């Protein structure tokens with residue numbers, strides 16, 4: 142991470158008004174924006190934190206993107222999970238090194254990136270996606286973030302219900318799809334006793350149906366939450382919340398699978 146920028150890497154370029162651009166660096170390439178053009182070769186080989194200047198003299202600060210920067214800037218097929226909610230999912234579903242995680246749908250791959258970082262190579266992430274175009278988009282985004290698809294990630298094109306026929310077992314299941322209750326019997330069978338099931342849903346009626354289905358299936362400690370984040374404007378003259386915020390994204394629900402006699 143402390144090495145100079147290399148060909149093929151993504152750089153986050155930030156102008157003097159805080160506008161952010163995600164650029165894949167290629168020798169001989171040029172980045173064009175409202176402030177002129179920047180040869181990629183100015184960034185390549187320089188240290189992170191360097192300031193480069195465009196052909197018209199506009200300054201751009203060069204950084205490696207954080208996961209949150211990458212997720213908000215990467216090309217999307219399906220709607221991504223916002224970074225604030227990714228954080229809540231990782232903590233509430235207690236996803237950490239070594240966990241075996243089942244995910245669906247992969248969508249654009251935003252959550253898959255975070256899951257892979259959380260489990261690390263000693264864990265495993267299996268992610269199902271119904272749509273071939275989204276599966277391809279997610280694959281490209283995972284390659285873009287990590288350089289290549291992590292060896293511990295298995296991106297599968299298909300219905301997550303197919304996991305029931307594989308005999309695989311997981312410690313965690315994360316479902317970001319519209320009707321989690323419809324896949325619950327199949328994915329639930331692959332979740333270990335005491336394991337955590339997490340759903341991410343945009344509306345309260347979906348949450349209610351999911352929670353009732355989880356309780357009926359024997360899940361305990363079922364909790365639902367949402368995350369409201371307000372950024373603040375801080376200067377010498379004034380300190381106040383930003384005028385605008387992302388008011389609603391989705392609800393996170395988690396529950397733990399109860400032991401059942403085989």
Ligand SMILES: C[S@@+](CC[C@H](N)C(=O)[O-])C[C@H]1O[C@@H](n2cnc3c(N)ncnc32)[C@H](O)[C@@H]1O
Pocket residue numbers: 219220221222245246247248249250251252253269270271272275299300301302317318319324
């Ligand atoms: C909102 S997107 C997921 C976005 C993803 N979490 C991200 O952060 O990029 C929901 C995805 O679930 C997929 N999907 C819906 N039902 C599915 C199923 N039964 N099995 C696998 N994927 C499914 C859809 O095709 C869609 O791409």
